[in-house]
Amino acid sequence: MEGPRSPAELELPRVIDFLNSSLREGVSWSISAEYPTALTSSNLHNMRIITEDEKIVSHAVLKPLVVKSPTVVFKVGAIGSVVTDPGHRNQGLSTQILKDCTTQATKQQCDIAVLWTDKYDFYRRLGFELSGSEISLMIDGDFQATSATPLRFSDENKIAAEAIQRLYNQHTVGSVRSLDEIRRFLSIPQTRIYTAWEADGSLAAYAVEGKGADLGGYIHEWGGGVSKLLALVAWIKSRRQGSLTVIAPRQSWNLIQQFQQKGALINEGFLGMVKILNFDQLAAKIKRAFRSEGVSDIVFERSPNGLLFGVGSELFTLKEESDITRLIFGPVDINELDMFSETARAKLGKILPLPLWLWGWDSV
Numbered sequence: 001m002e003g004p005r006s007p008a009e010l011e012l013p014r015v016i017d018f019l020n021s022s023l024r025e026g027v028s029w030s031i032s033a034e035y036p037t038a039l040t041s042s043n044l045h046n047m048r049i050i051t052e053d054e055k056i057v058s059h060a061v062l063k064p065l066v067v068k069s070p071t072v073v074f075k076v077g078a079i080g081s082v083v084t085d086p087g088h089r090n091q092g093l094s095t096q097i098l099k100d101c102t103t104q105a106t107k108q109q110c111d112i113a114v115l116w117t118d119k120y121d122f123y124r125r126l127g128f129e130l131s132g133s134e135i136s137l138m139i140d141g142d143f144q145a146t147s148a149t150p151l152r153f154s155d156e157n158k159i160a161a162e163a164i165q166r167l168y169n170q171h172t173v174g175s176v177r178s179l180d181e182i183r184r185f186l187s188i189p190q191t192r193i194y195t196a197w198e199a200d201g202s203l204a205a206y207a208v209e210g211k212g213a214d215l216g217g218y219i220h221e222w223g224g225g226v227s228k229l230l231a232l233v234a235w236i237k238s239r240r241q242g243s244l245t246v247i248a249p250r251q252s253w254n255l256i257q258q259f260q261q262k263g264a265l266i267n268e269g270f271l272g273m274v275k276i277l278n279f280d281q282l283a284a285k286i287k288r289a290f291r292s293e294g295v296s297d298i299v300f301e302r303s304p305n306g307l308l309f310g311v312g313s314e315l316f317t318l319k320e321e322s323d324i325t326r327l328i329f330g331p332v333d334i335n336e337l338d339m340f341s342e343t344a345r346a347k348l349g350k351i352l353p354l355p356l357w358l359w360g361w362d363s364v
Contacts, residue, residue: 034212077105080364132271220360
């Protein structure tokens with residue numbers, strides 16, 4: 001066995017063939033078209049493979065992302081396309097390659113690693129924990145909404161990346177994207193872009209459904225004012241049979257409430273599985289965020305017995321990093337922690353849980 005290691009550029013076609021046969025058998029497009037910023041020659045140094053007699057037998061990819069929020073800017077290592085050849089499973093290869101991905105992410109100063117999976121027990125053994133929040137707004141019946149100004153709707157995918165970027169950048173939480181990245185995302189197979197346009201020709205709202213083999217029936221990216229977006233979703237729903245689900249970050253309360261008022265059902269889930277990589281670096285960022293809110297006595301540091309967390313003299317030791325992951329990013333509600341006084345909860349609630357959100361195009 002050789003690896004985990006980065007593939008050489010000449011090996012990239014074989015890597016993509018391995019992934020296509022393992023993860024995308026029977027579809028008409030390449031998996032590299034679904035993940036145009038991760039499974040590409042420019043990200044070779046973050047792709048990891050294990051080979052046997054020059055045959056690729058295991059793979060995973062790391063895609064570092066810079067994620068902004070109102071109080072903290074994170075560096076997130078998104079991990080995906082984790083697969084091992086069936087004839088080489090139960091040999092610890094996936095564990096090896098995932099550990100190497102988190103090592104590379106740590107070396108690149110990522111604060112946390114995030115991945116999406118339903119194999120919770122396997123990834124918990126590697127230090128990942130279900131964390132963060134994701135709200136699914138499920139629309140099954142009629143959905144009526146109008147805009148105060150006339151809008152023109154379209155499902156034409158040919159749209160300028162600059163128009164998308166202008167609305168995308170209005171989000172307070174999300175990954176930092178270049179125009180080139182948005183152009184690549186717009187070309188992902190099985191992706192439908194729905195848009196609403198003002199009378200003057202400017203983009204008022206957009207919604208993205210589908211991403212290759214994933215997220216069919218889900219609006220996983222959107223932008224624009226709430227009333228414009230509601231009108232756009234109503235137009236989308238009127239043109240299709242079956243249910244439609246809009247995925248939203250927990251902090252989009254106005255949007256969530258208005259969808260609920262119009263009959264959408266709400267399901268609260270997790271953002272993904274999260275692992276803290278650079279605890280001291282993340283702790284320093286969180287402390288700075290608290291100081292910016294006038295809270296100078298926050299304690300968030302390592303101790304001989306675990307992780308010391310609290311405010312002022314109200315301190316508690318958590319033995320596992322996974323415990324504090326759910327405190328930092330949710331879904332733990334600070335206001336429900338009886339171990340803290342009301343005054344301490346008010347201070348902690350100024351920053352925690354930190355809003356962390358990765359949009360559908362960010363997934364790998």
